[in-house]
Amino acid sequence: MRIIQNAIQCPDGTILLSSNNYEIKRHIDANGKEYAITGGKFYLERLGANDYKELSITENHSLQFAIRNILWLTNKKYKMLIEVESPHLESIYHHKTSSLFHKFAIVEILTQRKYWPRRLT
Numbered sequence: 001m002r003i004i005q006n007a008i009q010c011p012d013g014t015i016l017l018s019s020n021n022y023e024i025k026r027h028i029d030a031n032g033k034e035y036a037i038t039g040g041k042f043y044l045e046r047l048g049a050n051d052y053k054e055l056s057i058t059e060n061h062s063l064q065f066a067i068r069n070i071l072w073l074t075n076k077k078y079k080m081l082i083e084v085e086s087p088h089l090e091s092i093y094h095h096k097t098s099s100l101f102h103k104f105a106i107v108e109i110l111t112q113r114k115y116w117p118r119r120l121t
């Protein structure tokens with residue numbers, strides 16, 4: 001099973017994303033519980049409390065699930081790509097560091113919104 005995104009959302013809305021298997025991302029939630037995530041794109045490991053929302057995406061998930069859960073880092077916080085404004089999505093699409101996976105998701109989101117930006121090439 002190939003991991004595309006390894007992430008969880010804590011009850012207070014904080015999103016933890018693990019990008020490599022050598023780091024542990026931790027957060028103490030407003031409820032006083034500790035949440036942690038590790039594994040990057042190699043394995044999914046959760047530590048601490050287990051009342052989080054799973055945001056991980058694997059190759060086994062449907063396209064619609066992936067589009068609803070793919071994350072983007074903006075202003076030093078992760079947010080759902082589907083929640084990003086259309087003009088900003090267009091800008092992300094044209095940025096040279098955007099992955100093919102993100103570009104495909106952006107096209108799907110903008111198509112669903114019937115937002116027709118400048119030519120997406």
